[in-house]
Amino acid sequence: EPIIAPELNPDCLLETVKYFTQSTGNLLSLNFLGIFRDYTSEFICYTGLSVKLKKESFGLCLSQSKGYDMRYYTKKTCFYNSSNTEFAHYIAGLIEGDGSIHTPKAERSRKGVINYPNIQIVFHLKDLPLALLIQKELGCGSISRKKGVNAYIYTINNYEGLILLINIINGNMKTNKIYALHRLIDWYNKYKGTSLEKKALNTESIISNAWLSGFIDSDGHFSLRSTESGKHPKIECKFELCQRQIDHNNLDNLFFLEEIALSINSVVKSIRNDSNNPQYRIRTTSLKANLAVVNYLVKYPLFGSKFLDYKDWVKVVKLFEQGSLDHKLNMEYVKHIKSNMNDKRTVFVWDHLQNFYNLNK
Known part of the structure; x- marks a missing residue:
């Protein structure tokens, strides 16, 4: 008789990420890093490179695992493998032209309210199709009409979206807006336990990419x-x-x-x-x-x-x-x-x- 067994679900990642285990019967999500529980090999591969996952166990409460949440890890976040793409260069130029990077001074306000950083890009009303396409490609963020001006604001303020966008534009910046990006990276490294690198200005010829x-x-x-x-x-x-x-x-x-x-x-x-x-x-x-x-x-x-x-x-x-x-x-x-x-x-x-x-x- 044929053997019925769970399918191995190999995943391709560039950098080491955390994965989590839990006791049988306490399934908290069907999409742990896009991987089914217990059925993923201990090693994952990216273009021939073996990467060993760091294992971390936790109980029923996600908050017990400081700084991590399953929603932070999506396929786009994990599978994004290079900032040296024309998409990355183009988005960096777009943000440096008419975008802004907002970083709160502290993790919480004086009243204890959580502060959220964000990255915004301004689009003229007639450029809504482009804004929607970029939103679809990134898979995150919201678009809203700005009162009083002929513009839409594309805002990204969730963890996974900002981490994705940081990885995309980091190393592709060519203007003083790089300092705003570095402040955002410092904030995540300080308050969220990340270890993001602050890359320098891109020194490639300005006409060698998008x-x-x-x-x-x-x-x-x-x-x-x-x-x-x-x-x-x-x-x-x-x-x-x-x-x-x-x-x-x-x-x-x-x-x-x-x-x-x-x-x-x-x-x-x-x-x-x-x-x-x-x-x-x-x-x-x-x-x-x-x-x-x-x-x-x-x-x-x-x-x-x-x-x-x-x-x-x-x-x-x-x-x-x-x-x-x-x-x-x-x-x-x-x-x-x-x-x-x-x-x-x-x-x-x-x-x-x-x-x-x-x-x-």
């Missing part, structure tokens, strides 16, 4: 300018990035903007110096600079609604490249394209999201 495309999706701007006054009509294609000069931690943002400018044959200029919010601006002023932007975005595309503006912008850039643009004869054509870009766009086709990065690719 970080810049994520940053552009947050803060970039593509524009067409058509001037008919005077004897010589003029058409211009411009790409811009603006950032405050000094951030809220009193740190200068010039260093990474200079790297961006250098990579696209442009320069950083100071603007609004007499205002309360002086800024740095990168603006392309030549065909060479515009083509550098195009060459990068062909390899590492945009995924927000700016991709649609970029596609229209490129139509005119290509006319310059081919030497076929006549500033007078092409004026109406350019004005028509311009009339449907940026805030004037009313039709959105999201086919390009089919090419969005997977978590581990």
Whole structure:
């Protein structure tokens, strides 16, 4: 007769994790790390590497096991095996462009209420499809409408989601926002018993991965300018990035903007110096600079609604490249394209999201 036995359920993990045992009959969850109780080998493998699990026993009450809860471990948390992916670079750029990392000063408030850290990403209303796709890929977080502005806020504040996101962006940061990430890591190491590493700024070329495309999706701007006054009509294609000069931690943002400018044959200029919010601006002023932007975005595309503006912008850039643009004869054509870009766009086709990065690719 055939032998009926439980199926071995091998799991692939990158790092050592805890697993738990309990007495027979006291099953607390059917999904211990995605593994069935008693039927998992003592060793697990990840791409040929054997990893021995640390065993910890506990009774009926999960709170007796300090700092651990079964809900913290999901397949996405355990199976995420690399921060060196285009998804990771893109998300890091997106967060550094229009995201924030909030870390409480203590584990509990003076009244004993538990404080929760969070990471938030701001999306324009028209970029909701991208926000939903990222939420689906990460498998955590909530999206809410921000009152008073045309924006949605994607918030991640649960343990497993934040640990996953820390592992994704850690080592891929290129701006001063890395210090906010390090404060969050310090908080988890202090209050949750983790041993997360604080990785340094990423020093890879800024055009060697998808970080810049994520940053552009947050803060970039593509524009067409058509001037008919005077004897010589003029058409211009411009790409811009603006950032405050000094951030809220009193740190200068010039260093990474200079790297961006250098990579696209442009320069950083100071603007609004007499205002309360002086800024740095990168603006392309030549065909060479515009083509550098195009060459990068062909390899590492945009995924927000700016991709649609970029596609229209490129139509005119290509006319310059081919030497076929006549500033007078092409004026109406350019004005028509311009009339449907940026805030004037009313039709959105999201086919390009089919090419969005997977978590581990």
